[in-house]
Amino acid sequence: MKKDIILSGVGGQGILSIATVIGKAALKEGLYLKQAEVHGMSQRGGDVQSNLRLSDKPIASDLISIGKCDLIISLEPMEALRYLPYLSKDGWLVTSETPLINIPNYPDQTKLMDTIDKLPHKIVLDVDNVAKEVGSTRVANIVLLGATIPFLGMNYQLIQESIKNIFQRKGDAIVELNLKALAAGKGIAEKLIQ
Amino acid sequence: MSKQLLLGDESIAQAALDAGISGVYAYPGTPSTEITEYIQNSPLNGERKIHNRWCTNEKTAMEASLGMSFVGKRALVCMKHVGMNVAADSFINSAVTGVNGGLIVVAADDPSMHSSQNEQDSRFYGDFALVPIFEPGNQQEAYDMTYGGFEFSEKIGEPVIMRMVTRLAHSRSGVEFKSLKPQNEVSFGEDPRQFVLLPAIARKRYKILLGKQEAMIKASEESIYNRYIDGPNKKLGIIACGIGYNYLMENNPNGCEYPVLKIGQYPLPKKQLMKLCNECKEILVIEDGQPFVEKKIQGYLSIGIKVRGRLDGTFPQDGELTPDSVAKALGKENKRNFDMPDIVEMRPPALCQGCGHRDMYTVLTEVLKKEYPSHKVFGDIGCYTLGAGAPFFAINSCVDMGASITMAKGAADGGLYPSVAVIGDSTFTHSGMTGLLDCVNEKADVTIIISDNETTAMTGGQDSAGTGKIEAICTGIGVDPKHIRVVIPLKKNYDEMKKILREEIQYHGVSVIIPRRECIQTLARKNRKK
Numbered sequence: 034m035k036k037d038i039i040l041s042g043v044g045g046q047g048i049l050s051i052a053t054v055i056g057k058a059a060l061k062e063g064l065y066l067k068q069a070e071v072h073g074m075s076q077r078g079g080d081v082q083s084n085l086r087l088s089d090k091p092i093a094s095d096l097i098s099i100g101k102c103d104l105i106i107s108l109e110p111m112e113a114l115r116y117l118p119y120l121s122k123d124g125w126l127v128t129s130e131t132p133l134i135n136i137p138n139y140p141d142q143t144k145l146m147d148t149i150d151k152l153p154h155k156i157v158l159d160v161d162n163v164a165k166e167v168g169s170t171r172v173a174n175i176v177l178l179g180a181t182i183p184f185l186g187m188n189y190q191l192i193q194e195s196i197k198n199i200f201q202r203k204g205d206a207i208v209e210l211n212l213k214a215l216a217a218g219k220g221i222a223e224k225l226i227q
Numbered sequence: 228m229s230k231q232l233l234l235g236d237e238s239i240a241q242a243a244l245d246a247g248i249s250g251v252y253a254y255p256g257t258p259s260t261e262i263t264e265y266i267q268n269s270p271l272n273g274e275r276k277i278h279n280r281w282c283t284n285e286k287t288a289m290e291a292s293l294g295m296s297f298v299g300k301r302a303l304v305c306m307k308h309v310g311m312n313v314a315a316d317s318f319i320n321s322a323v324t325g326v327n328g329g330l331i332v333v334a335a336d337d338p339s340m341h342s343s344q345n346e347q348d349s350r351f352y353g354d355f356a357l358v359p360i361f362e363p364g365n366q367q368e369a370y371d372m373t374y375g376g377f378e379f380s381e382k383i384g385e386p387v388i389m390r391m392v393t394r395l396a397h398s399r400s401g402v403e404f405k406s407l408k409p410q411n412e413v414s415f416g417e418d419p420r421q422f423v424l425l426p427a428i429a430r431k432r433y434k435i436l437l438g439k440q441e442a443m444i445k446a447s448e449e450s451i452y453n454r455y456i457d458g459p460n461k462k463l464g465i466i467a468c469g470i471g472y473n474y475l476m477e478n479n480p481n482g483c484e485y486p487v488l489k490i491g492q493y494p495l496p497k498k499q500l501m502k503l504c505n506e507c508k509e510i511l512v513i514e515d516g517q518p519f520v521e522k523k524i525q526g527y528l529s530i531g532i533k534v535r536g537r538l539d540g541t542f543p544q545d546g547e548l549t550p551d552s553v554a555k556a557l558g559k560e561n562k563r564n565f566d567m568p569d570i571v572e573m574r575p576p577a578l579c580q581g582c583g584h585r586d587m588y589t590v591l592t593e594v595l596k597k598e599y600p601s602h603k604v605f606g607d608i609g610c611y612t613l614g615a616g617a618p619f620f621a622i623n624s625c626v627d628m629g630a631s632i633t634m635a636k637g638a639a640d641g642g643l644y645p646s647v648a649v650i651g652d653s654t655f656t657h658s659g660m661t662g663l664l665d666c667v668n669e670k671a672d673v674t675i676i677i678s679d680n681e682t683t684a685m686t687g688g689q690d691s692a693g694t695g696k697i698e699a700i701c702t703g704i705g706v707d708p709k710h711i712r713v714v715i716p717l718k719k720n721y722d723e724m725k726k727i728l729r730e731e732i733q734y735h736g737v738s739v740i741i742p743r744r745e746c747i748q749t750l751a752r753k754n755r756k757k
């Protein structure tokens with residue numbers, strides 16, 4: 034098993050919370066893991082990404098090579114496209130459709146969506162709305178994570194366990210909310226790839 | 228014991244704790260900050276009374292750690308690469324004094340300048356000071372080198388550098404811990420004059436340092452971190468330093484056909500290098516940062532073996548190493564399946580909405596641009612450096628910490644009016660205070676804005692050494708209290724802020740304006756904790 038994942042978004046959106054859930058699950062499964070993060074300057078509203086690498090064999094590089102990424106998970110549609118040179122031919126892109134516009138020259142949104150539409154393997158979803166329906170916009174990241182389940186190559190139960198583990202100290206209600214968000218994202222992705 | 232998922236930085240911190248340090252001394256700076264923060268959050272620091280408060284700057288940190296080493300205890304000093312410039316005076320001289328308790332100096336380099344103003348490579352500092360350097364290639368090595376590094380430092384009686392790079396500092400992987408060691412007792416070195424660097428003693432100490440060089444090379448030759456891995460194809464020999472080795476192996480998952488010398492400890496191991504150069508036709512150097520090893524092997528005149536690396540264009544001269552640049556150097560270029568679409572725009576970082584620096588810049592630019600077109604603003608390093616970008620375009624310089632005040636003074640000396648400096652509170656105490664004294668002593672015609680958000684925001688909100696003391700410091704340095712003006716940077720105060728700014732620009736002497744409002748990030752964090 035080998036999965037090279039790029040998580041992308043804008044500083045402050047919390048892409049690392051998704052990485053943490055996957056990372057915990059991977060460790061449970063006894064996989065090797067390397068996760069390169071961005072700290073520092075770009076966290077102030079700039080573009081941020083994290084390279085998450087999982088494998089059943091030792092991993093050499095902390096960074097993913099061009100053309101070899103299996104999965105791009107993005108909390109922002111323009112940011113999803115920034116890392117396309119890294120995507121493998123059969124790789125998937127899973128992204129939130131809601132733009133975060135904090136620059137004056139943000140691209141035309143129809144053009145942006147058309148560009149994403151042209152990609153062979155993608156899931157685009159309105160994570161904020163789904164999260165709201167589930168109960169709180171705060172679980173948008175977990176909805177997005179749920180939508181990656183068909184492509185993660187990891188046992189669904191393991192991801193559920195990982196969520197329980199991480200949110201336990203915040204109480205049962207929060208755990209339930211996150212599990213529901215995860216399931217909702219998963220459901221949407223499964224429907225879209227049918 | 229099972230493995231823990233740690234950042235490269237955290238691996239160093241955990242190892243230092245396990246090796247029995249009695250103190251960490253540091254000033255924040257990306258990518259080194261997480262080392263000290265990890266120790267601050269460790270339960271062990273309470274039990275063991277491990278010093279862990281932030282220092283005012285890297286020089287005070289370096290000197291305090293040397294003091295701790297003086298009494299026989301182990302100490303860790305951490306800084307980003309440019310911090311080495313600030314600490315350099317004491318660091319270079321600590322090699323001449325030597326150490327008593329083990330002393331590790333972590334220098335975290337930032338190739339590609341993710342959060343920095345240059346790409347200086349701290350290995351040159353190790354070479355310059357004549358002390359050993361460790362360069363870990365992964366999180367486990369960062370742990371192991373630190374854990375063993377204190378003993379090594381004590382054995383050779385010298386500080387050692389731990390050279391990190393951003394990619395390793397900020398990447399997580401599983402790390403296995405070793406057993407917890409006791410802390411050192413107070414003890415003093417045999418030579419009571421060791422630390423007294425009067426010329427007569429310094430000359431002796433320097434000879435001692437020079438005399439240790441052979442032993443340092445021998446230690447490198449015997450080090451487990453310098454490994455010779457033979458390969459059948461001798462057309463090329465590869466020297467792979469630190470994380471460069473990872474990228475080499477990423478591109479050769481089934482092993483490398485060429486002989487490889489993996490480097491993790493300096494000075495360079497002569498024996499293994501000699502073997503590689505004797506057996507191979509050509510040498511390729513894979514190193515992150517500047518061409519440190521490449522220059523040494525090649526020499527200025529390039530009259531020996533052919534060496535490839537950053538100097539001959541095999542790698543670009545600037546920017547960090549990547550698995551892709553190494554692939555290309557090995558003739559295995561990685562191919563893109565998709566290009567980045569043209570519609571993707573740059574998204575530079577910006578000041579937070581609601582940040583006090585924004586209000587300060589709004590007022591400053593409105594007054595200066597309209598009323599004083601001949602003005603220049605000397606900026607400094609911190610979140611407020613982002614005032615260089617849209618919508619403010621407010622500053623004309625950003626060079627090094629503290630340079631705003633002194634550059635404004637030099638420019639005023641040269642006839643500029645108005646000459647304005649903008650500096651943050653932490654940067655002011657880091658290295659702005661001495662410049663202010665220069666201004667006061669010469670009655671320089673400068674307007675200094677200390678934009679005080681009561682924290683060190685850029686690096687994540689660490690305590691700022693001058694919080695609550697800024698006016699007192701300025702008064703103490705000799706600024707006329709009538710010209711120390713505190714304002715609250717909020718929209719409703721814009722008129723008052725403008726009036727004060729005009730008055731202080733028109734005053735032909737040293738004025739300090741202190742817009743003060745807590746950083747909204749630290750405020751939000753405090754509220755969440757409540």
Ligand SMILES: Cc1ncc(C[n+]2csc(CCOP(=O)(O)OP(=O)(O)O)c2C)c(N)n1
Pocket residue numbers: 254255256257285307309310313608609610611628650651652653654655680682683684685686691
């Ligand atoms: C010599 C040196 N040490 C550390 C840093 C890292 N650094 C950059 S900005 C900054 C903090 C600035 O804090 P402050 O002046 O209070 O401004 P703020 O970010 O809070 O607005 C630090 C520590 C640096 N650039 N140079």
